[in-house]
Amino acid sequence: SQQGEEDPQALSIQEGENATMNCSYKTSINNLQWYRQNSGRGLVHLILIRSNEREKHSGRLRVTLDTSKKSSSLLITASRAADTASYFCATARMDTGRRALTFGSGTRLQVQP
Amino acid sequence: DAGVIQSPRHEVTEMGQEVTLRCKPISGHDYLFWYRQTMMRGLELLIYFNNNVPIDDSGMPEDRFSAKMPNASFSTLKIQPSEPRDSAVYFCASSPESDTQYFGPGTRLTVL
Numbered sequence: 001s002q003q004g005e006e007d008p009q010a011l012s013i014q015e016g017e018n019a020t021m022n023c024s025y026k027t028s029i030n031n032l033q034w035y036r037q038n039s040g041r042g043l044v045h046l047i048l049i050r051s052n053e054r055e056k057h058s059g060r061l062r063v064t065l066d067t068s069k070k071s072s073s074l075l076i077t078a079s080r081a082a083d084t085a086s087y088f089c090a091t092a093r094m095d096t097g098r099r100a101l102t103f104g105s106g107t108r109l110q111v112q113p
Numbered sequence: 114d115a116g117v118i119q120s121p122r123h124e125v126t127e128m129g130q131e132v133t134l135r136c137k138p139i140s141g142h143d144y145l146f147w148y149r150q151t152m153m154r155g156l157e158l159l160i161y162f163n164n165n166v167p168i169d170d171s172g173m174p175e176d177r178f179s180a181k182m183p184n185a186s187f188s189t190l191k192i193q194p195s196e197p198r199d200s201a202v203y204f205c206a207s208s209p210e211s212d213t214q215y216f217g218p219g220t221r222l223t224v225l
Binding site: 102 | 168
């Protein structure tokens with residue numbers, strides 16, 4: 001089963017607006033990461049937040065993590081048409097020590113120019 | 114650095130044929146991962162290596178799938194015999210000691 005589930009599955013906004021995507025997961029984690037995938041391309045790492053962190057910023061990206069609720073959110077501020085892509089959360093589990101990531105089902109973001 | 118390199122980018126083959134996908138990780142990265150992406154199942158981990166040694170192959174769907182990493186700069190994922198349900202995009206990713214993974218462009222496999 002998917003470790004992470006993104007919400008919403010699809011999001012359409014106008015350029016300049018903010019986009020918020022949510023991710024829920026099921027097990028204890030070491031860290032949570034967000035990746036972007038443009039159509040027909042590989043995934044690109046955006047940001048990593050560790051289990052002892054609550055919020056992290058990188059440019060126009062803001063990520064929050066609530067380990068008590070097992071959830072995370074990704075906020076993209078002042079969106080641009082170039083932000084159009086699918087966004088995935090990925091978790092690194094703590095219990096097994098595995099380095100592998102478990103990916104959610106993704107949110108498809110469409111930014112209208 | 115050129116990033117993770119995968120070949121071929123597209124592969125069309127007939128059911129029953131052997132398929133070999135290739136990956137060159139980023140130099141100096143100790144970890145290499147193989148993922149499969151489909152509309153139905155999303156992105157799934159198949160296997161990963163640390164210092165050329167397979168660590169976790171629990172995601173390999175069945176014995177028709179095998180992966181090797183003969184050296185630090187090369188890995189293969191082989192499907193023999195291939196079946197239509199193997200059609201997917203296969204990604205290779207590599208990682209240094211940090212947790213960030215760097216993905217290749219993927220190989221789109223179509224099995225007719």
